[in-house]
Amino acid sequence: MTTTTTTTTTTSTAGPIAAPGSGPLDDWRPEDEAFWAQAGAGIARRNLIFSVLSEHIGFSVWSLWSVIVLFLGPAYGFDPAQKFTLTAVPTLVGGAMRIPYTFAVARFGGRNWTVVSALLLLLPTTAIAIVLEPGVSYGTLLAVAALAGVGGGNFASSMANINAFYPQRLKGWALGINAGGGNLGVPAVQLVGLAVLATAGAGHPRLLLVVYIPLIVLAALLSARYMDNLPALRNDKGAMREVAREPHAWVMSLLYIGTFGSFIGFGFAFGQVLQVQFHAEFATPVKAAYLTFLGPLLGSLVRPVGGWFADRWGGARVTFWNFVAMAGAALVVYLASRQESLGLFLTGFVLLFVFSGLGNGSAYKMIPAIFAAKLGPGPAARRKSGALMGIAGAIGALGGVLVNIAFRESFLNSGRGDAAYLAFLAFYGLCLVVTWAVYLRPSARRLAGV
Template identity: 55%
Template sequence: MTSEAGPRAPRTGKSWISHWNPEDEAFWNSTGRAVARRNLWASILSEHIGFSVWSLWSVLVLFMTPAAGFDWSAEQKFLLVSVVSLVGAVLRIPYTLAVPVFGGRNWTIISATLLLVPTLLAAHLIQNPDTPYWLFVLLGATAGLGGGNFSSSMANINSYFPEKEKGWALGMNAGGGNIGVATAQLVGLGIIALFTVQAGHLVPLIYVPLLLLAIWVAARHMNNLSSARTDVSAQLAATRDRHFWIMSLLYVGTFGSFIGFGFAFGLLLQNQFGLNPLQAASLTFLGPAIGSLVRPLGGRLADRVGGARVTLCTFLAMVIATGVVVAAINLDSLPLFTTAFGLVFVLTGIGNGSTYKMIPSIYAAKAQNAISQGTPAQEAHSHNKRVASSMLGLIGAMGALGGVGINLVFRESFRLTESAAPGFLAFGAFYLVCAALTWAVYLRRPARTTAPAADRVETSTR
């Protein structure tokens, strides 16, 4: 039995597409590909701005110096970005459900419009350092609205592309959004260089016209799919599936690390190596930029050789790279730290793409299994595609919680030891656990045949 997630918008009008079957090769080549890619590029723009807004406070904390009227400790700043990250993670769940209710185009317009609230609040707060800390954090947390955009955007784009191209499409969509972290930091660098730390309010204000542009592009170039539905009972059943929790944990390791490190990079440079705001801003954008740019590569590699293989190699490399970061901190070597930390960002980007590709592949495998047991092919594919779209958003939400954990661990690490090294040791141990889990569930060939879905994940990603 299925139930719909709330009242639906009318399914008629020029923005609505009533027939959509990307797995039909003739339809895809004649009509589907062009429409899907048009929606993809518009979605990337909106998600990019969303990530930028979500990242605003990771940039603005660089402006929060005693000279600007802020006498905040490192622990207070880490807590602020942790709360923003938390709000973004939690909002990913309702944002996933919003696409089937309102339509992908309509929700993109609504969600982009909502982002005007945190941008204007950020511009006000950064000019008022006397605002009580609790109120500052409460209002600043509205920037988390930008984090929710990811799940709705990914769930929407997942419905447009055939299985064989999902890795590329999801990687492009996510990578284009992820790089919003770096562009926001580049904007901050430019403002500091031109106007000093006294002009922090200009950073969010720059995004107001960009948001208006994103709204216009979505209204003009995006569509709603009438076939998009949320099967609530199937969604709840999927959360009881072990693969949901396993993939959530792996995505905590990849995306959680990306967003957590992206938010924390500037604070680490200031508090671990004593860099001033301009020096920190000149380096901060590099990690998120390269991590975002290689995310589509992770999806493409997963399409070619299998998501689990790419994910396993990524986690093992992250263990080694994190160890080098710890060595750089102990040696007080900024060049070694930035090089090794940059490599960690590259690996998180590749892992983001490969783990996200594994999610629809798992449910595609489940559809094939259902067909082999007698379920009509159209019914099996339709059901599992709806579940996969919802799971993309839910697992995205779980992964984003990793960003909260990253910043809370750094907060405690600095509070207890005045160093980030213990935090990075903890992260390295976690990546080793993720590598072992990936191998055990999705790559190991057990003697018994109790986990055929693991093998089918690899087969379906080739």
């Protein structure tokens, strides 16, 4: 009798596979292995695919200004410090947007909010198309750059949504795929920018928008057609207030500043750093663009690997050793800068991108593992881990602002990035100490399995 009931429930829940987006998934039990094998895996995979697409385009729009600044030649009259500010502004706004975007999933549903958040990307892209030309005021560009922050919010809502679809044993892989696919939006827009610079020249930045505006509309349409809402997420409205009183929320936010903050900050700033610090080698924007995309591309591709490593060996252990590696890479960049060795500098920076990507995956795996250890796998743990993803994602993104500010001040004061590289090294040292002290140090209070 029990078998018959289970089969009937699973069969009825499997309906959205044939008619995705037709209604909410009222019965969702990812930890039930029979349900997962028969219906859950297929539904979750479909939602993951279209979540990645929308988030990918969101990241591209968020990081548009890492490319736009390469088009701002002498005719615009902006110095390097002003350009670093233009890339910092969308990072700041994007981090702040992640809090309301996490709430939005609980309020409107994952599919519904994915559609709305995709359409919101039309605001910054059309604004750039309207105002970008020599003679535009710096204040106008700052305001338009701020609009690009909506692309940064997509990450938080997407991760909170996908976290609810997958069982605990697969969260590291699923969240890594979701985040890594989204992160690929950074090198993707930089490759598109390179193509425009190499073929049409620096005088045609609007060609970027000819590519992305149709993609935004397509992502919204596909999300509406193929994604689903999980009513269980509507129980998350008060979770963020509860999680904000949890000490682990602030520890994980600190660690995420070190991983994701580094990734997005370096992704926005790398092209400018090359042009300012190695001006002779990268005198034209197209020369810098040839290398700008490489680090974000590798960092995005390895993010799911970081999640997989964390599934296998534990998120805290992988995150700890990853910060050791990031500190080593920062030291390499500093030494290369002092020696003015371009080859060593590029090697160190690419390693920083790779390790920040690995750390993104392992740190995000730690979040659901913390609440699974405290509450056991189930709705309560999913509820709080989704909320913490919003908080950590928002604060972590602010690390990208700090990266750009560090570069701005370092280049303003000395014409070099050395002070910034030492600051990164010190911060990674702090993060590895915190990871060990809270999650790895032998202690009766240590959470098992994080």
